[in-house]
Amino acid sequence: MSKIYTKPDALRDVKTHYCAGCGHGIVHKLISQIIDELGIREETLLVAPVGCSVLAYNYIDVDGLEAAHGRAPAVSTGLKRVHKDKVVICYQGDGDLLAIGTAETIHAANRGEHITVIFINNAIYGMTGGQMAPTTLECQVTKTSPFGRKADDVGYPIRACELLDTLVAPVYIERTAVYDVKHINQTKAAIKKALTYQKEGKGYSFVEVLSMCPTNWGADPVKAAEWVKTAMEPYYPVKLFRDIPAGNIPDAAAPETTSAAQRKAERKADK
Amino acid sequence: MSKKILMKGNEAIGEAAILAGCRHYFAYPITPQNEIPAYMAERMPSINGTFLQAESEVAAINMVMGASAGGARVMTSSSSPGIALKQEGLSYLAGAELPAVVVNMMRGGPGLGNIAGSQGDYYQAVRGGGNGDYHTIVIAPGNVQELADHTVKAFELADKYRMVVMILGDGYLGQMSEPLVLPEEVKNLPSKESWALTGAKGRKGRAIASLKLAPDDLLYKHNLHLAQKYAQVCDNETMSEAYMCGDADVVIAAYGTSARICRKAVKMLRAEGIKVGLFRPITLWPFPKKELKDAVLNAKKVLTVEMSMGQMVDDIRLNSGKNPDDVDFYGTPGGLLPKVDAIIEKVKSYV
Numbered sequence: 001m002s003k004i005y006t007k008p009d010a011l012r013d014v015k016t017h018y019c020a021g022c023g024h025g026i027v028h029k030l031i032s033q034i035i036d037e038l039g040i041r042e043e044t045l046l047v048a049p050v051g052c053s054v055l056a057y058n059y060i061d062v063d064g065l066e067a068a069h070g071r072a073p074a075v076s077t078g079l080k081r082v083h084k085d086k087v088v089i090c091y092q093g094d095g096d097l098l099a100i101g102t103a104e105t106i107h108a109a110n111r112g113e114h115i116t117v118i119f120i121n122n123a124i125y126g127m128t129g130g131q132m133a134p135t136t137l138e139c140q141v142t143k144t145s146p147f148g149r150k151a152d153d154v155g156y157p158i159r160a161c162e163l164l165d166t167l168v169a170p171v172y173i174e175r176t177a178v179y180d181v182k183h184i185n186q187t188k189a190a191i192k193k194a195l196t197y198q199k200e201g202k203g204y205s206f207v208e209v210l211s212m213c214p215t216n217w218g219a220d221p222v223k224a225a226e227w228v229k230t231a232m233e234p235y236y237p238v239k240l241f242r243d244i245p246a247g248n249i250p251d252a253a254a255p256e257t258t259s260a261a262q263r264k265a266e267r268k269a270d271k
Numbered sequence: 272m273s274k275k276i277l278m279k280g281n282e283a284i285g286e287a288a289i290l291a292g293c294r295h296y297f298a299y300p301i302t303p304q305n306e307i308p309a310y311m312a313e314r315m316p317s318i319n320g321t322f323l324q325a326e327s328e329v330a331a332i333n334m335v336m337g338a339s340a341g342g343a344r345v346m347t348s349s350s351s352p353g354i355a356l357k358q359e360g361l362s363y364l365a366g367a368e369l370p371a372v373v374v375n376m377m378r379g380g381p382g383l384g385n386i387a388g389s390q391g392d393y394y395q396a397v398r399g400g401g402n403g404d405y406h407t408i409v410i411a412p413g414n415v416q417e418l419a420d421h422t423v424k425a426f427e428l429a430d431k432y433r434m435v436v437m438i439l440g441d442g443y444l445g446q447m448s449e450p451l452v453l454p455e456e457v458k459n460l461p462s463k464e465s466w467a468l469t470g471a472k473g474r475k476g477r478a479i480a481s482l483k484l485a486p487d488d489l490l491y492k493h494n495l496h497l498a499q500k501y502a503q504v505c506d507n508e509t510m511s512e513a514y515m516c517g518d519a520d521v522v523i524a525a526y527g528t529s530a531r532i533c534r535k536a537v538k539m540l541r542a543e544g545i546k547v548g549l550f551r552p553i554t555l556w557p558f559p560k561k562e563l564k565d566a567v568l569n570a571k572k573v574l575t576v577e578m579s580m581g582q583m584v585d586d587i588r589l590n591s592g593k594n595p596d597d598v599d600f601y602g603t604p605g606g607l608l609p610k611v612d613a614i615i616e617k618v619k620s621y622v
Contacts, residue, residue, distance in 0.1 A: 035517070042472040047337070048480075057478040065340045066480035069365050071333035074325070078337025079468065081295060081321045084273040084472050104333070105327035 008032035010041045012061045021221025023120060023178045024053050025209025030188045031089065031118070032060055032216045044087045047076045051093035052126040056225075069099020073108035076115045087198050095125050098158050100135035109204055112169030116194045116205045119160055122213040123232060130216030134158045137235060142216075157235065161208050165241045166186035166252050171203040173241035179228040180234055183238065193243075202245050210236055273452055275560035280415045281306035281348075281445040281545030283453075283505065284374055284438065285289070285314065287422035288346050290456045293372070295345040297334035299327055299353060303442035304376035307348040330372070338412040340371040340479045343356040344426050344460065348374035348507025350442070351392050352383060354572040355400065361435055362401025368479025370429035373407070374438045376445040379606035388442030388528055389604025393582035397556040398441050404494050406501050407435040408508065409555040415449035421553075423454045430461045432504055439555060441578065443528045443608070488583040504557055511559035515541065516548030516566040521618050524550045524563070525576040525589050529609055533576050536614040547618050555583070560590040567591050573598045577612060580604050 001122040011032035018025045035041050044062040048054050050069035057064025065151055066074040072259065090108075097105050097119050110114065113245035125131040131144040135157045150155075161175045172194055176187040187209055194205035210232050215225035242250050278286070285307050288296070293386060296311040308324065315322035321338075325331035331347045338345040349357060356374045364371055375396065379389040396409045408428050412418045425436040468479060472599055474565045483490040515537055525533040530551040550566040554561050567573050573591055575584040581600045588595045601617050603609050 041476075045341075045468055045470065045472045054482055057476065057480065060473065060476070062476040063471050064476060064478040064480075065337065066478065066482055067336070067368070067466055068333060068359055069330065071336075071360075074330040074333035075337040075340075077323070077340070078295070078297065078334035079341045080337075081323065081334070082341030083469065103326050104330050107330065136302075205457075221437045231420040 010035040010061050012059055016059055019215040021212055021214040021224050025052040026178045027209055028059050030191055030220040034192045040087050045079055047072045047090045049096040051096050053091055056091050063085050069094050071104055073104040077108055077113050080115050087195055088114050088246040090117045092119055094121050094133040094135040098160055109164050109170050110167050112204045113201055114198055116198050120211045121148045122206055122211045124213050124216045126213050126216055161241050164206055168253050169204055170206055172197050174204035175208040175238050177228055179225040198247055273428040274448045275452055277448050277450050279306055279448045280418050282310045282333050283415050283419040283451055285310035287419035287454055290454050291423040291426040292457045293344045294461045295327050295338040295343045297323050299325050299331050300346050301353045302349045303378055304348050304350050304445055307620045328356035334370045334560050335609055336466040338363055339371045340468050342463040346372040350376050351380050356483040356536030358400035362403055363403035363481050364435050365414040367479050370433050371435050372425045372429055373435055377441040384404050385606045390578040396437055404457045407437050409437045409439050411439045411555050413527055415529050418452055419454055440530050458494050466473050509557050510553035510560040511562040512551040513566040514549040516550055519546050519570050520568045521547045521591055521621050522570040523573045529578055532609050534544045536611045541616055545622055558586050562616050563590050574617055575600050576609050577602045
């Protein structure tokens with residue numbers, strides 16, 4: 001009988017600490033498969049965030065560095081500036097990326113750092129036990145929004161892809177999900193594209209993955225997967241925002257046609 | 272390389288860092304150290320180095336962490352309020368045992384304070400402003416030549432012990448121009464192949480992390496290991512200067528800019544026949560305890576002079592072997608310089 005499936009080489013043969021139904025394990029496996037397929041295990045540097053995925057370097061067999069909460073894009077910047085020929089993966093959760101590390105997120109993207117940010121959005125703080133995240137949905141109950149998130153008190157959930165899509169520098173931004181096989185395959189394709197672009201020196205890439213946190217949502221794994229589809233996806237549409245190497249260039253990334261061109265025209269008029 | 276040139280203190284730090292092999296520098300603008308980023312911005316591109324203006328002090332120190340983990344000699348610089356923001360990074364660097372050089376050209380505080388030179392961050396520097404049991408090596412140069420020489424030394428110590436080394440200067444020192452001989456270029460940088468993140472070529476992946484969750488005694492053991500390393504630093508790396516202390520009835524203790532002013536007071540007092548000396552700690556951590564004790568052995572009184580309300584004076588009282596009442600203090604906070612006349616008057620009141 002021929003072997004049709006095996007654990008990727010880049011994924012260590014160890015037990016993870018992730019809960020049943022958690023999306024991190026799926027994404028770790030996808031990253032490991034992609035590392036194998038691209039043959040980049042020996043040139044990949046993984047920056048782990050603070051949050052449930054803080055131990056990512058224990059599961060993916062590459063050189064790994066742990067950043068302080070929210071600082072992974074800055075740490076990745078320093079690492080990549082030293083190792084320009086390596087592939088730097090900046091792995092982050094929602095609290096890390098959009099609350100305590102918002103500045104680092106935006107500025108690394110705005111500089112067009114040649115890194116790939118993989119953003120796991122599960123609309124809640126996992127490691128600390130289920131507090132409200134910047135991506136927690138309206139009316140969603142968490143430990144720190146026990147009556148449901150109230151937009152008039154704490155604002156609306158932030159959409160990371162849409163926010164970064166206003167910047168000029170990023171070359172690739174896509175939102176995917178891991179609630180079913182079809183979307184898992186799409187996620188794999190997106191991360192593979194992002195890492196390929198980085199390896200080719202194309203620039204900053206960002207993949208947001210809508211993911212499950214059954215434990216802190218108080219749902220079983222099947223219900224949690226359904227919730228991503230029915231509650232999260234309507235607010236966070238799964239879509240490609242930009243793919244500049246492939247010719248998909250949004251207005252925001254074409255400065256010559258917008259503000260820069262206007263400024264040039266104004267300068268000429270002044271003279 | 273023995274030609275004397277005139278250079279501003281802040282720029283001397285920049286050039287010395289480059290001579291020490293630093294090719295990565297990340298910082299955020301803040302007065303009175305802006306000449307360092309300006310110098311690096313101009314120099315780095317021509318030597319294939321990285322200058323990057325970070326979006327914040329917090330980002331800058333974390334870029335330092337990334338570059339250091341990658342095996343590079345890396346530096347950031349700032350001034351007091353900016354160094355306060357970097358404390359998170361300093362603690363993480365210490366926990367992960369990553370080398371880096373951090374420059375603090377102190378200004379008056381607390382809060383936004385002012386932009387004049389000050390020595391109000393002594394506690395923050397030597398007691399550690401970040402969380403956890405850790406130390407950074409703190410070097411306090413006294414002139415532009417020392418700013419350059421000790422910057423090179425800082426990189427050497429940082430790599431030797433895998434620690435953060437802080438150059439603790441102040442706005443006056445950074446802004447003044449003095450003749451100096453630039454240090455020799457460091458040609459052979461130490462290998463970091465055994466621990467740095469370079470891609471897991473032909474080996475398993477390795478991790479650099481400060482999280483030590485399991486087993487239960489992992490963090491306990493890590494702290495013991497750090498303490499052992501710090502003890503080694505204390506044994507081997509103190510630097511200080513004792514000036515005319517041998518026969519002194521009164522010893523003035525001061526570092527950095529304050530020590531320059533005190534040296535003048537010592538010379539003037541000596542001209543009047545008053546036996547006074549100057550003890551100048553150059554490493555503030557590790558504190559030169561033994562050297563201090565030796566310097567004040569015969570003194571009846573010790574006067575500590577600082578551009579603060581009295582911080583190093585605690586270490587003088589702890590380590591001089593004198594009755595705490597015999598260790599006096601004179602300080603000028605808020606960015607003002609100690610006055611030679613006031614120092615002379617104080618010393619004369621003891622003899």
